[in-house]
Amino acid sequence: xxxxxxxxxxxxxxxxxxxxxxxxxxxxxxxxxxxxxxxxxxxxxxxxxxxxxxxxxxxxxxxxxxxxxxxxxxxxxxxxxxxxxxxxxxxxxxxxxxxxxxxxxxxxxxxxxxxxxxxxxxxxxxxxxxxxxxxxxxxxxxxxxxxxxxxxxxxxxxxxxxxxxxxxxxxxxxxxxxxxxxxxxxxxxxxxxxxxxxxxxxxxxxxxxxxxxxxxxxxxxxxxxxxxxxxxxxxxxxxxxxxxxxxxxxxxxxxxxxxxxxxxxxxxxxxxxxxxxxxxxxxx
Numbered sequence: 650x651x652x653x654x655x656x657x658x659x660x661x662x663x664x665x666x667x668x669x670x671x672x673x674x675x676x677x678x679x680x681x682x683x684x685x686x687x688x689x690x691x692x693x694x695x696x697x698x699x700x701x702x703x704x705x706x707x708x709x710x711x712x713x714x715x716x717x718x719x720x721x722x723x724x725x726x727x728x729x730x731x732x733x734x735x736x737x738x739x740x741x742x743x744x745x746x747x748x749x750x751x752x753x754x755x756x757x758x759x760x761x762x763x764x765x766x767x768x769x770x771x772x773x774x775x776x777x778x779x780x781x782x783x784x785x786x787x788x789x790x791x792x793x794x795x796x797x798x799x800x801x802x803x804x805x806x807x808x809x810x811x812x813x814x815x816x817x818x819x820x821x822x823x824x825x826x827x828x829x830x831x832x833x834x835x836x837x838x839x840x841x842x843x844x845x846x847x848x849x850x851x852x853x854x855x856x857x858x859x860x861x862x863x864x865x866x867x868x869x870x871x872x873x874x875x876x877x878x879x880x881x882x883x884x885x886x887x888x889x890x891x892x893x894x895x896x897x898x899x900x901x902x903x904x905x906x907x908x909x910x911x912x913x914x915x916x917x918x919x920x921x922x923x924x925x926x927x928x929x930x931x932x933x
Contacts, residue, residue, distance in 0.1 A: 653904035657686030706751030717754035725760030726774035800829035800878025832873035864905035
């Protein structure tokens with residue numbers, strides 16, 4: 650019986666050889682490492698040909714590696730009317746070419762509050778995101794758009810924000826960045842079994858049990874201050890209590906993809922996989 654989670658990296662594994670290199674090489678190396686998922690980072694811009702997308706799709710299928718795409722960083726659902734079309738194009742390009750490459754999940758940073766309360770920002774953000782999903786479905790593109798939970802309180806992307814977007818729009822689900830959720834309050838909280846269980850209960854109540862089996866998660870160690878995230882760390886160099894999180898995920902019967910973005914990506918991804926097997930009692 651397969652593990653509840655597929656483990657992998659955000660971005661190509663550091664050990665990916667130069668040949669064939671690129672995303673195709675990253676897919677092959679992911680499987681060589683004994684990992685089963687990869688998030689391809691198109692974080693600066695989407696510059697990829699349809700031919701390359703086809704090569705990525707075929708290689709991922711042959712190697713049984715699940716793909717997601719991290720869309721460009723410069724996306725903001727709360728952008729002004731002049732900037733929004735540019736943000737929208739970045740997200741839609743990632744979704745279009747990601748779909749051609751065989752990815753089923755498009756991860757993106759939802760933007761900034763620009764000092765406004767979340768309740769003022771969310772309605773327009775949800776309306777814009779709904780428009781994106783509507784266009785994708787009209788093109789028979791079935792990718793899931795996943796706004797990521799963000800590590801700073803000034804950023805659009807609290808757990809509540811992403812749950813509200815997901816509740817309102819079919820085809821949207823959160824990308825749960827557990828390191829960001831730990832860092833966002835800036836006080837060391839969100840790091841115990843009880844706290845994670847409370848958040849998972851909130852997710853289950855809002856999105857249903859089916860969503861719990863289809864998580865897309867980011868995880869790493871993290872350094873933070875009063876205003877939240879500073880930078881990602883290797884898990885063992887951080888204060889993150891991995892056992893507490895994994896016990897909570899197991900107790901809530903969660904599953905999906907768990908992708909590492911620490912500075913030692915594949916090393917920590919393999920550590921996460923080993924720790925999950927230890928805590929869950931599942932076998933690979």
